[in-house]
Amino acid sequence: AQTVTQSQPEMSVQEAETVTLSCTYDTSESNYYLFWYKQPPSRQMILVIRQEAYKQQNATENRFSVNFQKAAKSFSLKISDSQLGDTAMYFCAFMENRNQGGKLIFGQGTELSVKP
Amino acid sequence: DTEVTQTPKHLVMGMTNKKSLKCEQHMGHRAMYWYKQKAKKPPELMFVYSYEKLSINESVPSRFSPECPNSSLLNLHLHALQPEDSALYLCASTLRTTGTGYPDTQYFGPGTRLTVL
Numbered sequence: 001a002q003t004v005t006q007s008q009p010e011m012s013v014q015e016a017e018t019v020t021l022s023c024t025y026d027t028s029e030s031n032y033y034l035f036w037y038k039q040p041p042s043r044q045m046i047l048v049i050r051q052e053a054y055k056q057q058n059a060t061e062n063r064f065s066v067n068f069q070k071a072a073k074s075f076s077l078k079i080s081d082s083q084l085g086d087t088a089m090y091f092c093a094f095m096e097n098r099n100q101g102g103k104l105i106f107g108q109g110t111e112l113s114v115k116p
Numbered sequence: 117d118t119e120v121t122q123t124p125k126h127l128v129m130g131m132t133n134k135k136s137l138k139c140e141q142h143m144g145h146r147a148m149y150w151y152k153q154k155a156k157k158p159p160e161l162m163f164v165y166s167y168e169k170l171s172i173n174e175s176v177p178s179r180f181s182p183e184c185p186n187s188s189l190l191n192l193h194l195h196a197l198q199p200e201d202s203a204l205y206l207c208a209s210t211l212r213t214t215g216t217g218y219p220d221t222q223y224f225g226p227g228t229r230l231t232v233l
Contacts (some may be wrong), residue, residue, distance in 0.1 A: 035221070043204055045159070045224035091158055102147055102210050103172065104222060106158035 002027045004094050006107035013082045014115055021077045021110045023092030029053075034075045035104070036066070040088040042108045048089075048090070051075065082114045119143070121200045121226035122207050129226045133199060137228045139190040139207030147171075148190040149222065150182060151206040159206055163191060204229050 003026045013023040014017035025034070051059045051068050058066050063083075067076045079086055092107040120141045121161035129135050139148065147166045164172035165184040166232075169200045181193040190207060210220040 006148075042226070044226045045206060045208075047223070050221055056136075077142055089156065102149075102220065102222065103161060103164070105160075109156065109158055111156065 002094055002096060002105050004092055004105050004107040006090075006110050008027045008090055008110045009108070010111045010113070012113040012115055013079075015082055015084060017082055018078060019082055019112065020065060020081045021079075021090050021092075021112065023075045023077070023107055025073050025075065025094050025105075027073070027090075027094065027096060029096045032094060034068070035093040035095070036064070036075075037093060038086075038088045039109075040085075040093065045091075045099045045108075049077065066078075079112075084114050084116060086112065087114045120207055120209055120223055122205075122225035122228050124228060125226070126229050126231075128233065129132070129194065129197065130233050133197075134195045136194065137192040137205055137207075137230075139192075139209075139225055140188055141209045141223075141225075142188055143209065143211070143223070144187075145209035145211050145223075146187060147210045147220075148184065149208040149210075150190070150192055151208065153199075153202075153204045153206055160190075163192075194230075197230075199232050202230055202232045205206070 005024045032053045034051045037115045038046045038048045051058050063080045065078045069089045089111050091109045094105045123138045150162040153159040163182045168184045176227045179196050183191040206227045207225040208222040210222050
């Protein structure tokens with residue numbers, strides 16, 4: 001069965017600094033999709049970034065980028081120039097390509113606090 | 117527009133009440149999902165509807181009854197709930213399911229915070 005592990009339950013970073021959230025996963029599939037979702041205190045789950053496993057190039061979205069290491073099954077999220085609005089719970093999620101119904105497997109989450 | 121709406125935002129109900137949660141999207145998505153989320157925990161999948169048909173039921177108790185009247189609307193009917201059912205209930209949708217071999221991003225609604233007394 002696929003699993004997703006986020007080993008950092010809580011992290012904090014100073015405003016304007018860079019922080020990296022780690023995520024590892026386990027699968028026997030070769031084609032799959034990985035996501036980072038952000039859930040601020042308002043509790044709305046928001047997509048941050050998405051990576052297709054067949055793409056070697058790491059995805060980027062403005063201040064957010066990933067380091068995707070397929071062989072190591074690692075998918076870390078880097079947040080540059082951290083802002084107070086980045087304070088949230090971050091979930092790493094996995095979806096295999098052949099999964100019927102698009103079932104997402106979530107990690108346990110990392111609670112990020114950005115301090116002024 | 118990637119908007120999924122959910123009503124009500126908050127709901128308080130007794131264990132003998134019957135209530136319903138509503139989720140709506142007008143993005144042409146054909147797969148819709150219900151999740152249950154406890155505080156500081158990841159969402160837990162409850163049900164998946166694909167092209168208005170129930171495709172996944174994650175062994176959810178029968179006191180939760182989903183309904184998909186059309187491709188834009190998803191309901192969750194609640195009856196005889198327990199206090200441990202208090203949680204945030206999230207709805208999500210995707211353009212298509214992975215049955216086509218091409219999974220799509222799930223877009224989430226803001227959730228309904230349910231309290232069972």
